[in-house]
Amino acid sequence: MNPFSVTEQPNSLVGVGLRHPHYAQALSDNPINTHIDFVELHAENFFAKGGIALELLQDAAQKYDISIHGTSLGLGSNMALPCDTLAQFAHVVNVSNAKWVSEHLCFNRALVNGHVLHSGDLLPLAYNQASLRVLATNIAQVQDKLKRPILIENLSSYISVSQIDPMQADEMSEFAFLIALCQQAGCGLLLDLNNLIVNALNQQQTNVVDYVYENIKQIPAHLVGEIHLAGFSDNKVNGFIVDDHASAVSPQCWELYTRAKALFGNAATLIEWDNKLPTWEVLVGEAQKARF
Amino acid sequence: MRYQSLLIQAVFNQDKDSPEKSLNNTQQENELSSKLITKPFNDNSVNTSADSSSMQVNTQNALSVYRNNYIMSGIGALSITYSTVFAMMDEEDFRKLSLAYLKAYPKTCFDWADYGQGLSEFMLSIDALTSMPFLPELADIDWRLMQIERASSRAFDAASFSLLQTKPLETLRFLPGIGLQLTEALFPVQELYELAHTYEDECLSHSAQVQKQTSMNKVQGLISSAIKKPTYRSIVLWRQHYKGLFEYCDEATSNAFRSMLSNNSVSDVLSHFGDDQSGMSRWLQQSIASKKVCAIVIRARSL
Numbered sequence: 001m002n003p004f005s006v007t008e009q010p011n012s013l014v015g016v017g018l019r020h021p022h023y024a025q026a027l028s029d030n031p032i033n034t035h036i037d038f039v040e041l042h043a044e045n046f047f048a049k050g051g052i053a054l055e056l057l058q059d060a061a062q063k064y065d066i067s068i069h070g071t072s073l074g075l076g077s078n079m080a081l082p083c084d085t086l087a088q089f090a091h092v093v094n095v096s097n098a099k100w101v102s103e104h105l106c107f108n109r110a111l112v113n114g115h116v117l118h119s120g121d122l123l124p125l126a127y128n129q130a131s132l133r134v135l136a137t138n139i140a141q142v143q144d145k146l147k148r149p150i151l152i153e154n155l156s157s158y159i160s161v162s163q164i165d166p167m168q169a170d171e172m173s174e175f176a177f178l179i180a181l182c183q184q185a186g187c188g189l190l191l192d193l194n195n196l197i198v199n200a201l202n203q204q205q206t207n208v209v210d211y212v213y214e215n216i217k218q219i220p221a222h223l224v225g226e227i228h229l230a231g232f233s234d235n236k237v238n239g240f241i242v243d244d245h246a247s248a249v250s251p252q253c254w255e256l257y258t259r260a261k262a263l264f265g266n267a268a269t270l271i272e273w274d275n276k277l278p279t280w281e282v283l284v285g286e287a288q289k290a291r292f
Numbered sequence: 293m294r295y296q297s298l299l300i301q302a303v304f305n306q307d308k309d310s311p312e313k314s315l316n317n318t319q320q321e322n323e324l325s326s327k328l329i330t331k332p333f334n335d336n337s338v339n340t341s342a343d344s345s346s347m348q349v350n351t352q353n354a355l356s357v358y359r360n361n362y363i364m365s366g367i368g369a370l371s372i373t374y375s376t377v378f379a380m381m382d383e384e385d386f387r388k389l390s391l392a393y394l395k396a397y398p399k400t401c402f403d404w405a406d407y408g409q410g411l412s413e414f415m416l417s418i419d420a421l422t423s424m425p426f427l428p429e430l431a432d433i434d435w436r437l438m439q440i441e442r443a444s445s446r447a448f449d450a451a452s453f454s455l456l457q458t459k460p461l462e463t464l465r466f467l468p469g470i471g472l473q474l475t476e477a478l479f480p481v482q483e484l485y486e487l488a489h490t491y492e493d494e495c496l497s498h499s500a501q502v503q504k505q506t507s508m509n510k511v512q513g514l515i516s517s518a519i520k521k522p523t524y525r526s527i528v529l530w531r532q533h534y535k536g537l538f539e540y541c542d543e544a545t546s547n548a549f550r551s552m553l554s555n556n557s558v559s560d561v562l563s564h565f566g567d568d569q570s571g572m573s574r575w576l577q578q579s580i581a582s583k584k585v586c587a588i589v590i591r592a593r594s595l
Contacts, residue, residue, distance in 0.1 A: 047403045048442035050470070052534035072402040078293040085402050110296040112304075118399045119303050121361045123296075130293060159354035163347065164302065165295035237360060238353035 012227075012261075013037035013268040014290045015067060016283050017245075018060065020045070025280040027059050032284050038065035038099060040270050044072050046095075047088045057096050067100040067226065067270065068093050072118070074108030075138040075152070076125040079116070090145050100226055100268065102151040102190040103142070105135070105178070124157035127170040127177040132184060139185040151188045151225045154178060156195035156243035158202065175218045182223045189223050191216065191264065193256050194230035194272070198243045209256045216260060224264040229253050229290060230272040246275035249286055257290070303358045304398045366394040369404035374411060374434045377427055379488035389418065405442065409435060426479035426515060430488075433481050436529050437536035440471030449587035453580060456588060461559035466552045467587040469579075470531040474541075474549055476524040480514035482540060487511055532583045544568070545575055549584070557591060 015038035018026050026033065039060060046057045060066060070089060073081060093101050106122035125131040135152075143149055154174065161168045172180070178189055196216070200208040231247030249257075249271060257269070271286045278286075367390040371378040378386050393414050401407055412431035415421050421428075446467070455464055491504045526546035529538040541549070547564040565572035579585045 044403045044405075047405065050443055050445035051441050051531070053442070054445075055534070078296055082402075088403075107296050108300075110300040112297050112301050115398075116400060117300050117304060118402060119300050119358070119362060120365050120399050120404065121303065121358050123299055123303070123358065126293075126295065134293070158357045159299075159351060161295050161299070163351045163354070164299050168293075168295045238356045239350075240354065240357050242357060 012266050013065070014270075014287045015039055015064075015268065016271045016287050017042075017069075017273060018064075019274060019277060021277055022280045022283065023056055023060075027056075027063060030280075032281060033063070035284050035288055036064060038067055038268065038270075040067040040069050040100075040272070041092075041096065043068050043070045043089050043092045046092045054095065057092065061096040065099045066096040067102065067268070068096055068098040069153075070101075070103040071122070072108065072120075073103050073138075073142070074106055074118070074122075075103055075142065076105065076107035076131055076135050077109040077138070078107070078134050079109060079111070081138060081141055086142065086145050089142070093146055100151060100190075101146060101148065102153055102226065104153045105155050105181075122155055122157075124155055124159060124161060126161040126168040127172050127174060128168070129171060132177070132180055135181055136185040139181075139187050143186065149187050151190040152178070152181065152185075153190035153192050153228065154195055156192070156198045158240050158242075173215075175215050179219060179223070188225040189219065190226040190228060191219070191224050191260070191267070192228035192230070192272075193260060194228060194232065194250065194253050195243055197250065197252050197256065198232055198241050201241050209252050209259075212256055213259050217263065219263075221264050224267045226268045226270060227257070227260065227264060228270050228272045229257055229286075244275055245272050248273070248278070248282075249289070254289070258292075261292075302355050303362055304395075362399075363391060363394060365404060366390060366399065366407070370408050370411065373405065373408050373438050374431055376430050376434050376485050376488045377411075379492060380424070380427065380430065380484065385420075389415070389421070392418070405438070411435070425519070426481070426484060429477045429479050429481050430484055432475065433477070433485065433527075433529070433538060436473065436475065437538065440473075440529060440531045440536040441534065443471045443531065446470050446586050448583055452587040452589065455590070456558070459590065461562065462557045463591055464558040464588050465555055465591045466558060466561060466585045467589050468530075468549075468552055469582075469584045469586045471536065472528070472530040472549065472553065472584055474546055474553070475527050475529065477527055478522055478524050479518050480511055481527070482538065483507070483511045483514060485538075528584065530582075530584045537582075544571065548575060552585070555591075558588065 015036055018039035018041055026036075026039065041057065041060065046053045048054065073085070073089065075081075092098075104122050105125065107125055108119045108121065108123055109116050125135070139150065139152070160170070162170070170177075182188060193212070196212045197208055200211050205211045229249045230243070230245050231250040231253065232241050233244050233246055236242075269290045271283065271290065273283055273286070277283070367387055370390045370393070371386065381389070393408070393411055396414065397410060399407055412428045412435065415428040415431055446469075449467075452467075487504075487507050490507070491500065496504060526541050526543070527538050528541045528546065528549055529536065531537070544564050544566075548561050551561045551564060562572055562576075565575065576585075
């Protein structure tokens with residue numbers, strides 16, 4: 001049994017990331033909306049104390065099951081989360097009655113000359129015991145507040161920590177780290193297939209889909225609560241393929257998903273498209289492709 | 293986990309010429325530089341210098357991806373918070389302003405919506421903006437409106453206004469509308485705000501273009517007047533439904549709102565209209581209708 005799945009049906013639930021330009025259509029009576037099982041909302045977009053954002057959150061929660069996806073907590077940061085930020089996050093989760101709650105395997109804050117700076121981005125961690133301890137502590141802080149387990153998403157990264165500090169060599173693989181994290185923190189995984197593909201491409205792996213599949217086979221099925229599908233732009237930035245969520249799901253990602261479904265059958269599946277958004281109809285059409 | 297400080301410092305790219313110099317620590321900066329620029333893999337004797345050089349380039353390129361993400365997210369966030377300033381400025385100039393601000397004030401908050409509070413003051417220090425002296429005041433209005441639109445909601449209690457007929461006014465006070473606050477401006481910020489947001493469509497009809505030109509001429513005249521004869525005008529800001537709003541107000545009105553915000557009694561607030569009964573009545577009706585006031589409550593007894 002998968003404790004992070006909300007269904008035991010063989011066909012997983014399928015949803016889309018709901019972003020601002022699509023609010024009106026997503027909340028309308030458009031018949032195509034019945035093709036969506038759930039929507040994912042970024043927690044920070046609803047951190048306001050009042051106003052239209054919270055009203056929209058409530059409206060969305062009345063119409064769809066909700067997945068709340070945090071993008072700013074940086075749970076690998078070597079410091080505790082401020083109570084007020086955690087309270088804001090918890091409020092969004094509670095108001096939306098979220099079925100899934102997730103964050104990223106990253107850090108984003110550090111003390112620099114007496115100031116805690118926030119990178120505004122998802123920065124990679126060293127895969128070592130020290131990172132595990134920090135993550136497990138911070139995840140526990142969130143889970144204690146929410147009184148429920150959360151999912152942690154694997155990261156797309158363009159640098160390894162050892163490039164910045166050679167003393168911080170990885171002690172284990174990303175996948176061993178993810179599994180150990182779930183065991184220590186009692187969390188689950190949000191498996192982002194596109195991130196894995198982007199990383200493999202940037203590492204110049206030759207057969208990307210096979211390479212990623214061999215790695216994800218290591219993950220016990222019961223740990224995966226949600227899967228992200230996305231695309232990436234062909235235009236490289238400084239020689240890197242960037243995980244920009246600005247395209248349709250890539251052919252590699254669909255191929256990998258077909259194989260991943262056999263491994264993680266009842267994990268919920270989400271189409272993640274955040275930039276250069278298509279029409280609502282196109283986005284819903286992408287979600288429909290994930291039902292097979 | 294020293295790498296976390298090093299990596300974040302690298303993403304912010306705090307160089308010696310940047311205005312955020314006060315946040316820098318030369319020792320750490322040198323340490324980072326040595327990590328990034330000298331020999332990331334020198335400890336490993338099998339690496340050739342060519343490999344090292346390639347890795348250094350790769351590291352710098354990777355850091356540039358993060359730096360670029362940070363800058364693009366920051367500019368995007370500032371363009372949303374400061375939508376009027378963004379609309380009034382050339383897009384490239386707004387990017388330059390945002391970049392300078394992002395360098396001067398690295399992000400410390402979790403939510404980008406909370407970032408940028410000091411942009412108005414920062415603009416005063418930018419020589420290139422002296423040709424648009426009204427921009428800092430517009431920025432201040434933008435920031436206030438954003439905060440008002442995100443403020444806690446408060447229910448409008450229409451029934452409570454019947455207390456005005458049944459209780460002594462000294463025992464009552466107004467409950468201000470959501471985000472109600474006062475500020476003042478030298479420049480015609482209301483007209484500038486309307487100009488910025490009324491003609492946002494790039495494909496304006498001929499008549500709209502004529503209207504826009506007329507509005508621009510009027511606003512330019514008002515700006516010239518403000519420079520020739522500086523006079524500050526009071527402005528009241530508040531939220532109606534979901535929208536942050538603002539308007540000019542005269543002396544009696546601003547004094548009445550100031551008194552209301554100080555939790556004074558209804559009689560104290562209304563006393564600012566003196567003998568002008570019709571003015572007082574009009575102000576009260578408009579304040580209730582526009583939700584600048586959301587309820588009447590009985591004052592707590594002072595000890």
